[in-house]
Amino acid sequence: MSNFAKIRPIGRRKDGRPIYPIKGGAPTLIEQRDELVRLLQDPDFDGDVAELLQRADQVTAQIEQAQQRDARLRALQAAQLPAGDPQPQGGQRRNEPGMQPDDQGRQHPVSVAEAFVRSKALEAYKAGGMRGKIGVDFSQPIETRDAPAGTTTTATYPLQNTRVPGVIAENPDYPLLVADLLDQQTSDGTTLEYLRDISGPVTGVGTWNKAAVVAEGATKPMSGPFEFELITTTLKTVAHWVPITRQAADDNSQLMGYINGRLTYGLMYKRDREVLNGNGTTEMQGILTTPGIGTYQPGVGSTDAKLITVRKARTQAELALYPPDSVILNPMDWQDIELDTDDNGQFRVITSVQDAGAAMRLWGLRVVTTVAMAAGTALLGGFRAGATLWTRQGVTILMSDSHANFFVENTLVVLAEMRANVAVHTPAAFVEITFAAAT
Incomplete structure (x- = not known):
């Protein structure tokens, strides 16, 4: 055809x-x-x-x-990379840890480690032979992962093939939720001054509320004066460091593991303990060590279960006119509450063990479990209304060879630090619970 x-x-x-x-x-x-x-x-x-x-x-x-x-062909042929952007190798950009975009496709770093690895300061530090020290300051929330401990060398920690993430390292990432309960603000200085409210119906200090119905033409009652205490303190530094060889520091993946696994996570772990138990002088101001917080303990001989004790403590917080939103428990005490059963063997808190993975709540309160809370005690309160976490310096990563004889040993110091403190401005918003001793 x-x-x-x-x-x-x-x-x-x-x-x-x-x-x-x-x-x-x-x-x-x-x-x-x-x-x-x-x-x-x-x-x-x-x-x-x-x-x-x-x-x-x-x-x-x-x-x-x-x-x-x-038209598309001509536009593609005319497209050029910005100045300083390295050309892809083999037609594709390397997809290294810390260099990929985040879940929303944004190209900026999504963690302290990734930001440090990508920083111009680190790039210049490597170009200069890794001598002296560098510092990079971060104030954004960070992700945390774990990594092996000790000084890393290329002999003891050889390069590995790329592996899909999902293997849990030797130490799991414990949830860091205590600080997240607080109102968080940024400080402009190193000295922190705030007014602590010591008046109210529970403390009995001051004529807190004299509001009344008043007849026409009659004199209106005066409330107050409200009683405040001026608190002056300083922001506290939390820091630690690890050694790493120059050869290992040149491997971005290992460097990220150090920053995420041992440094940034360690700061957050310590900060949680300071928020609860800091002594307020050489350490941060802990909520549990603040004068004026409420306390609740079952009476002598009480057989109240722990879940009942938490409910009665909530009532005490409500009587102080500061409705609670959360309760912090030691994991052992939360275990006792979840395993509490009625006469028929039915769980009181959860109807089925299949629901154990749901959001933890008790009497309408968000439950946070942490080993920073001593077993046998708990802290209940309106956390955002009662305290503020002030941060002057977010997580800062420093790297230097100026330590001991590290320079001649080709070893670097990677240091992480932050400065913060807690202002417990309304102690009456919190109630410390002491559970009845087991019989």
Whole structure:
């Protein structure tokens, strides 16, 4: 069959013969367009006009598609990388840990480790032979992961093949939730001054509320004066460091493991303990060591279960006019509450062990478990209303060889530190619980 026979006719002449766009082969788009224009302009054309118009629409669409393709090609050929952006190797950009975009596709770092690895300061430090020290300051929330401990060398920790994440390291990431319960603000200085409210119906200090119904023309009662105590303290530094060889520091993946696993996580772990138990002088101000917080303990000989004790402590907080939102428990005490059963062996807190993975709540309160809370005690309160975590310096990562004889040993110090303190401005918003001794 000839090429001519494969071409679809676009009409017929008066004598019945078919009309083809051109003779001798498949026409180009331009040839088809010109032939269609000629036929549409022909006043003597007596073929199928509807078919002619349909064919004209098809050719028009094909030409427009070809134009769009040509425009995309020219735009792609004209595109250039910004100055300083390294050219991809092998046509694809390396997908190294810490260098990939986050879950939303953003190219900026999503953790302290990734930001440090990508920082210009580290790039310049490596270019200068890793001498002296560098510092990079971060104040954004961070992610935490674990990594092996000790000084890493290329001999004891050789390069490994890339592996899909999912293997838990030797120490699991414990949830750090205590500090997240507080209102968090940024401080502009190193000294922190705030007013601590020591008035209220529970403390009995001050004429807290004298509001009353007043007859027309009568003198209105005066409340107060409200009683406040001026507290002056300083922001405390929390820090620690690890050694790492120059060779290992040049491996970004190992460096990220150090920063995430041992340094940034360790700071958050310590901060949680300070929020609860800091002595307020050489350490942060802990909520449990703040004068004026409420206390609740079942009476002598009480057999109240722990879940009942928490409910009664909530009532005491509500009587202080500071409705609680959360309760912090030691994991052992939370275990006793979850395993509490009625006379029929049914769990009181959860109806089925299959629900144990749901959000932990008790009497409408968010439950936070941490080993920073001593077993046999708990802290209940309105955390955002009662205290603020002030931070002057977020997590800062420093690297230097200026330590002992590290310079001649090709060893670097990687140090992480932060400065913060807790202002417990409304002690009455908290209730410390002491559970009844087991019988």
